[in-house]
Amino acid sequence: MATQKTDVVIVGVGAVGGILAAELGKAGMKVIGLERGPRLTTQDFSALDELRYFQRQELRPSSKRQPVTWRPDAKTNAKPLPILNYGNQAGGGTVHYGALSWRFHEDDFRARSHTIERYGASAIPADSSLTDWPLTYADLEPFYDQAEYELGVSGRAGNLQGRKTDAGNPFEAPRRREYPLPALLPDQSGVIFAAAGQKLGYHPFSSPRAILSQPYQGRAGCTYCGFCQSFGCHMAAKSSILVTKLPEADATGNFKLLTGTMCYRVNSDNSGRVTGVSYYAADGSDNTIEADLVILATFIYDNTRLLLLSKTAKFPNGLANSSGQLGKHLMAHIGARVFVAFDDRYVNIYMGPSAQKHSLDDFNADNFDHSGMKFVRGAQLSVTPADLEAGPIGASISMNPPPGIPRWGAAYRDFLAKYFARYAAFIAQTENLPYADQTVDLDPHVRDQYGMPAPRLTYDWRRPNEVARIEFLLNKLEELGRASGATHVWRSPTGSGAPGAHHEGGTRMGSDPKLSVVNRYGQSWDIPNLFVIGSSTFPTMSGFNPTLTIQALAYSSADAIVNRYKKSPGALV
Amino acid sequence: MSKHDSTRRSFLKRAAVGAGAVAGSGLVPDVYTQTLEQHKDAAAPSESHATSIQHGAFFNYEQGTTIAAFTERLMPGAPGKAGARDAGVLNYIDLALAGAYADLQDFYRRGLAELDAYCRTTYKQPFAQLEPARQDEVITTLEQGKAAGFSWPTAQEFFNVVRTHTMEGMFADPIYGGNRDFAGWRLVGFPGAQGNFTATDLQNKQTFTRAPMTGLQAQAGLQAQAKNPQRTE
Numbered sequence A: 001m002a003t004q005k006t007d008v009v010i011v012g013v014g015a016v017g018g019i020l021a022a023e024l025g026k027a028g029m030k031v032i033g034l035e036r037g038p039r040l041t042t043q044d045f046s047a048l049d050e051l052r053y054f055q056r057q058e059l060r061p062s063s064k065r066q067p068v069t070w071r072p073d074a075k076t077n078a079k080p081l082p083i084l085n086y087g088n089q090a091g092g093g094t095v096h097y098g099a100l101s102w103r104f105h106e107d108d109f110r111a112r113s114h115t116i117e118r119y120g121a122s123a124i125p126a127d128s129s130l131t132d133w134p135l136t137y138a139d140l141e142p143f144y145d146q147a148e149y150e151l152g153v154s155g156r157a158g159n160l161q162g163r164k165t166d167a168g169n170p171f172e173a174p175r176r177r178e179y180p181l182p183a184l185l186p187d188q189s190g191v192i193f194a195a196a197g198q199k200l201g202y203h204p205f206s207s208p209r210a211i212l213s214q215p216y217q218g219r220a221g222c223t224y225c226g227f228c229q230s231f232g233c234h235m236a237a238k239s240s241i242l243v244t245k246l247p248e249a250d251a252t253g254n255f256k257l258l259t260g261t262m263c264y265r266v267n268s269d270n271s272g273r274v275t276g277v278s279y280y281a282a283d284g285s286d287n288t289i290e291a292d293l294v295i296l297a298t299f300i301y302d303n304t305r306l307l308l309l310s311k312t313a314k315f316p317n318g319l320a321n322s323s324g325q326l327g328k329h330l331m332a333h334i335g336a337r338v339f340v341a342f343d344d345r346y347v348n349i350y351m352g353p354s355a356q357k358h359s360l361d362d363f364n365a366d367n368f369d370h371s372g373m374k375f376v377r378g379a380q381l382s383v384t385p386a387d388l389e390a391g392p393i394g395a396s397i398s399m400n401p402p403p404g405i406p407r408w409g410a411a412y413r414d415f416l417a418k419y420f421a422r423y424a425a426f427i428a429q430t431e432n433l434p435y436a437d438q439t440v441d442l443d444p445h446v447r448d449q450y451g452m453p454a455p456r457l458t459y460d461w462r463r464p465n466e467v468a469r470i471e472f473l474l475n476k477l478e479e480l481g482r483a484s485g486a487t488h489v490w491r492s493p494t495g496s497g498a499p500g501a502h503h504e505g506g507t508r509m510g511s512d513p514k515l516s517v518v519n520r521y522g523q524s525w526d527i528p529n530l531f532v533i534g535s536s537t538f539p540t541m542s543g544f545n546p547t548l549t550i551q552a553l554a555y556s557s558a559d560a561i562v563n564r565y566k567k568s569p570g571a572l573v
Numbered sequence B: 001m002s003k004h005d006s007t008r009r010s011f012l013k014r015a016a017v018g019a020g021a022v023a024g025s026g027l028v029p030d031v032y033t034q035t036l037e038q039h040k041d042a043a044a045p046s047e048s049h050a051t052s053i054q055h056g057a058f059f060n061y062e063q064g065t066t067i068a069a070f071t072e073r074l075m076p077g078a079p080g081k082a083g084a085r086d087a088g089v090l091n092y093i094d095l096a097l098a099g100a101y102a103d104l105q106d107f108y109r110r111g112l113a114e115l116d117a118y119c120r121t122t123y124k125q126p127f128a129q130l131e132p133a134r135q136d137e138v139i140t141t142l143e144q145g146k147a148a149g150f151s152w153p154t155a156q157e158f159f160n161v162v163r164t165h166t167m168e169g170m171f172a173d174p175i176y177g178g179n180r181d182f183a184g185w186r187l188v189g190f191p192g193a194q195g196n197f198t199a200t201d202l203q204n205k206q207t208f209t210r211a212p213m214t215g216l217q218a219q220a221g222l223q224a225q226a227k228n229p230q231r232t233e
């Protein structure tokens, strides 16, 4: 049992933790980062191996050792989710993510007010906890800019300081300047998707991604190998935290990374402050870090679980939970898919960065009129391989063949043989509304490898608003499919109510301590020297992938800690 | 039986040079094979092609025969179209169960016993001895969860796992023991791991043929050669 003292302990060194480590370290604060996984290097990713990284999920947490359980409702027993969608090593999920890097729309930050202004309060489902964020797009814009330039994001501006550019995404919120790098080249699936979108009068564009289209900051540009989502980048062209912020944190001389360390409790005293954390090291030993400031950056499950597990006589419902909101408002993206396949040409979708390659934003947020529709909010539409990964294992596991063709046998073999290199998936990534009864709590039956109760999700997206949205979007995707000139267009089943990608919520941020867990900086309302940062704080989710917004929030928190909290520790709001 | 024994002996002999060598022998371009041949005790590379029913790391003879027949119905071979047998799917699953999927050993043991009992009750014969059309009938009842007598794994669970592993054995890099001679990749027109696609490649509306397929072992061999040319001569 060892005890160390430091200024700041960061638990989880992924998208969030890496940014805070570098920024606080640069400001002269002594930082220890606890990361349960290893620290890999670019050399470790030289094997372009679909079985290892996509199918066997080597870079993700193990669903056996680190189970996260799910049940559709409170009456059903929860079972471990088979696949976990977050990180398990230094750099976290950014090591293997698809690197889609979006700024949210202005109305994403005020979804409730905006909906009421345009459609009236009755448009919002009575049981939804749809709300506004405690900050605006304009508040976050400088930090989006910082993230794009420091990490390296490729894209094309659609809205420069309020002026539409006739390129990029015309629906994007105003940005102060161009992207640091030009947009990535489209492959043939992008070309097909763009032509279909234009034909129907929409506005397709190459998706902005944290992947270098050209050399940048000493790293090489992308070689379009296609082993992208699920894989570490063998070129370091993906702007993961591993190759961006961690070297920066190292260079400060103030950062110490402890890998193979599992934090199991946040310690607190009777004065109402946290004093540090306890963790198990790789050798099984039980250790303590004493710190003035504790930052949880473990992704939504452990951000919630650690607060619940750290309850004391003073905080009987868990830390930071005087509001009773801890663990509530869980959200996830659902992907509605339509497949297209061509008899007269090849698509070769395995070329180029694999995830959500080309997009259109015409049906996202409130970019289209919802009057007379049975739902509010929308989805980001894009073209992608079957499971956002482009190899033949992925296609054979994740692509349902068209109606009439079985999943095995000679007809299936011939289907794969003919269409593997001639198909694409059009996908809608939906902005599902928050509901208070969608929750993260502690599973009373399932434990992880450390004997800690597993995080348990109670969630079912199949609510009237969301079901109506999916049906609308599947029709749009089919329309796009037909406009693409594809020989075959068919739907993928929408499946069970299980949460899809990008889990969010659990430690909601807000402007009212009675209705939220943390303030806009991720600072606990109850305990000022405790911060919780990541998508667990999102009040609503947007149809866009979350990570650039997570990273902008991390920069915003770092700025507040360095420039204000450090000088006078206390409540920031 | 004697055929099985000789297969097993040659398997064990090859295993002496490491699991990767079993998987990759005969598959990879010259650079790696050359390195292998420097092992004096390595078996002749041609032996890996001696029989199409390769197993011995986990399955017993009957289990191996059943899985070979079952996976061949899931991905049947035909002239010019590689199937599970051509790709070495049995060898893939056998090696996986002895290693990465060791926690599924009981799943397979029990599932195969359930399948055997079901076929003997319904058709008075084990699965492998049924006509292909009958085999398809059995697989369909499994897929639909209608086969009687399954508890754990259920018929559907067993079907789904064997289907998934068949696809892995068809399409995973040959280093894992399936996808022999890139049979699966050739079948579907996947060029395998290519480190680089050019702007011209991205505009191609035809099938990709610019560069040859290489497996992981060949790539590792090339890396070693690039780093240290004299070692691989």
Ligand SMILES: Cc1cc2nc3c(=O)[nH]c(=O)nc-3n(C[C@H](O)[C@H](O)[C@H](O)COP(=O)(O)OP(=O)(O)OC[C@H]3O[C@@H](n4cnc5c(N)ncnc54)[C@H](O)[C@@H]3O)c2cc1C
Binding pocket: A011, A012, A013, A014, A015, A016, A017, A034, A035, A036, A037, A084, A085, A086, A087, A088, A089, A090, A091, A092, A093, A094, A096, A097, A098, A099, A100, A101, A102, A229, A230, A261, A262, A263, A264, A297, A298, A299, A300, A302, A355, A502, A533, A534, A535, A545, A546, A547, A548, A550
């Ligand atoms: C396959 C895949 C593709 C994705 N693609 C995209 C995309 O294209 N665009 C996008 O915006 N987002 C994408 N995401 C999501 C993205 O990865 C996450 O939003 C992001 O990584 C979250 O950042 P984080 O810092 O909160 O968590 P993470 O990056 O996951 O980091 C958390 C870290 O904490 C560690 N940890 C957890 N608990 C503990 C503990 N108790 N003690 C010690 N360490 C702990 C974990 O090991 C992990 O490394 C993708 C995710 C996956 C899985």
